[in-house]
Amino acid sequence: MPITYVETEKLARVPAAGNGGVFAEIVNRDLCGAEDVSASLRWLECGECLVAAPLSDHHQLVYVIEGSGKIELDGQSYPVESGAGVYLAPEESARVRATGKATLKLLHLLAAR
Numbered sequence: 001m002p003i004t005y006v007e008t009e010k011l012a013r014v015p016a017a018g019n020g021g022v023f024a025e026i027v028n029r030d031l032c033g034a035e036d037v038s039a040s041l042r043w044l045e046c047g048e049c050l051v052a053a054p055l056s057d058h059h060q061l062v063y064v065i066e067g068s069g070k071i072e073l074d075g076q077s078y079p080v081e082s083g084a085g086v087y088l089a090p091e092e093s094a095r096v097r098a099t100g101k102a103t104l105k106l107l108h109l110l111a112a113r
Helices: none
Strands: 022-027 038-043 049-052 058-066 070-072 076-083 083-088 094-098 103-113
Touching: 038 049, 038 094, 049 058, 049 103, 058 070, 058 094, 094 103
Parallel strands: none
Antiparallel strands: 022 038, 038 103, 049 094, 058 083, 058 103, 070 076, 070 094
16 A cells, blocks of 8 residues: 555545534545544634544544643543543543633544454
């Protein structure tokens, strides 16, 4: 498989459901032939939220690229900023909310079991 260069700033940003900001898929079968992994970038403005729902057949990674916010894990809220991340095993979930004035940019990676 050839190496695929993804120009993330040129990808179309799509509104996410609810109050979930906008996202762009950066890794999937169509973009680069990935079979067991997918990834997207998510941009959240203050008050917007990424919900990493519990998935029975995937591991998840949510990584903060820019900005600051709060992450909710098992009913507890923790501050996060650039460089923070959380790994979610199958059936685990998290909610990341933008709280700062700057846009919160996240990487959300899903890998099949």
